[in-house]
Amino acid sequence: MDRIDAMRVFTRVTERRSFTLAAEDLGLPRSTLSDVVKQLEARLGVRLLQRTTRQIRPTLEGEAYYQRCLSILAEIEDAEAAFSGAKPKGVLRVDVQGTLARNWVLPRMPEFFQAYPDIEIRMSEGDRLVDLIREGVDCVLRVGVPQDSDMIARRLAMLEEATLASPGYIAAHGRPEVPGDLQDGHCMVGFHSSATGGVLPLLFTMDGQVSRMTLPSILSVTGADSYYAAASLGFGLIQCPRYRAEADLGSGRIVEVLPDYPPPPTPVSVLYPRNRQLSPRVRVFVDWLAAVFERRG
Numbered sequence: 001m002d003r004i005d006a007m008r009v010f011t012r013v014t015e016r017r018s019f020t021l022a023a024e025d026l027g028l029p030r031s032t033l034s035d036v037v038k039q040l041e042a043r044l045g046v047r048l049l050q051r052t053t054r055q056i057r058p059t060l061e062g063e064a065y066y067q068r069c070l071s072i073l074a075e076i077e078d079a080e081a082a083f084s085g086a087k088p089k090g091v092l093r094v095d096v097q098g099t100l101a102r103n104w105v106l107p108r109m110p111e112f113f114q115a116y117p118d119i120e121i122r123m124s125e126g127d128r129l130v131d132l133i134r135e136g137v138d139c140v141l142r143v144g145v146p147q148d149s150d151m152i153a154r155r156l157a158m159l160e161e162a163t164l165a166s167p168g169y170i171a172a173h174g175r176p177e178v179p180g181d182l183q184d185g186h187c188m189v190g191f192h193s194s195a196t197g198g199v200l201p202l203l204f205t206m207d208g209q210v211s212r213m214t215l216p217s218i219l220s221v222t223g224a225d226s227y228y229a230a231a232s233l234g235f236g237l238i239q240c241p242r243y244r245a246e247a248d249l250g251s252g253r254i255v256e257v258l259p260d261y262p263p264p265p266t267p268v269s270v271l272y273p274r275n276r277q278l279s280p281r282v283r284v285f286v287d288w289l290a291a292v293f294e295r296r297g
Contacts, residue, residue: 001036004076007069009036010048014066016136017056025091025136077279088281089118096141098125099224099244100268105141108292112285119281138282139272141289143241151271154286157293159241161263162256163202168234170255179204179261182215187236190220191227202239204261239263268293 001009012022013033023030041048048062058066096105101123113119124137146153165173176182182202190199199220201212219235221227228245231238232254248254270286272278278286 001032004073006036006040007073009033010040011066011069011073012136013037013049013056014058014062019056021136074279087116087118088279088284089116090279090281091120091122092281092285093122093124093137094139094141094285095124095126095135095137097143097224099228099241100141100143101125103243104292105289112288115288116281116284119285121285138279139270139286141268141270143266143268145267146269146271150274152274153269153271154290155267155269156290157268158265159243159268160265161203161239162242162245163204163237163239163258163261163263164231164245164254165237165257166232166234167252167255169231169236170257172234175255176257179206179211179213179258182213182237186215188215188217189227189230189236189238190217191238192220192222202237203263204258205264206261210264241266 009022009026009028009032012025013019016022016025019030019033019037023033026033037049044061044065046061046065047059048065050057050059050062109121112121141156143159173186174181176186188202192198193200199214199217201214204211204213215237217236219230221230224240224244227238228240230236232248237257242249245254245256249256270289272282272286
């Protein structure tokens with residue numbers, strides 16, 4: 001294995017904190033990765049990784065070498081792509097919020113593969129915060145205001161939000177005319193934030209100001225699909241992006257309430273590590289996502 005490939009092995013082991021996981025990512029035997037790192041350490045004359053029975057972590061020298069390897073490998077990828085005229089290739093690991101994936105990303109994915117047939121996408125789905133480096137993820141697509149200062153966030157769109165309830169809920173509790181009416185016998189479906197662990201309040205725009213209101217809830221969830229399903233079944237009010245409810249609003253299966261006091265729009269962003277230069281395959285994917293949301297916006 002040449003030095004460049006050895007760098008690729010070392011960076012993957014460092015990011016995954018595991019020879020086993022890095023071996024699965026690279027499609028190589030675990031023993032090969034272990035030998036490569038040992039040879040690197042022998043050639044450099046320093047210990048790069050601190051190995052314990054539970055975890056692998058870079059030493060100070062290993063962290064410094066890791067940062068240099070990232071820069072070198074990114075420059076090589078850019079140079080090869082520029083001079084060979086070849087399109088980006090390789091495995092791209094992305095993590096997405098599931099509703100966004102199903103409504104925005106997956107329907108347009110054939111266009112991406114037509115343009116970049118040599119890129120393989122491995123997509124995971126979730127709402128939780130992801131440690132991109134440790135989990136081997138290249139970028140994530142999220143709804144909401146990004147909280148992680150270690151990430152670069154590229155805003156793709158602002159999603160219009162709506163306050164929703166089922167017809168059955170309205171029949172049982174009445175239709176509120178102003179947010180203050182919600183204090184009289186209304187309830188909401190609780191949505192637990194992956195960032196704070198707390199239940200998110202309902203938000204209403206009144207006279208240019210945003211007010212927050214937390215109502216009683218007999219059901220709280222952590223997933224976007226369960227949140228919407230709970231509202232459809234009459235468990236309480238919810239607030240979610242309008243695109244999610246377009247079909248049900250048209251058919252009457254779900255009802256918008258307080259349309260004159262809308263929640264503020266919610267940003268959609270793609271995030272990637274601040275300390276890593278974007279590889280060509282990540283760059284084209286991020287640009288493609290931006291075009292997808294621009295066309296639908």
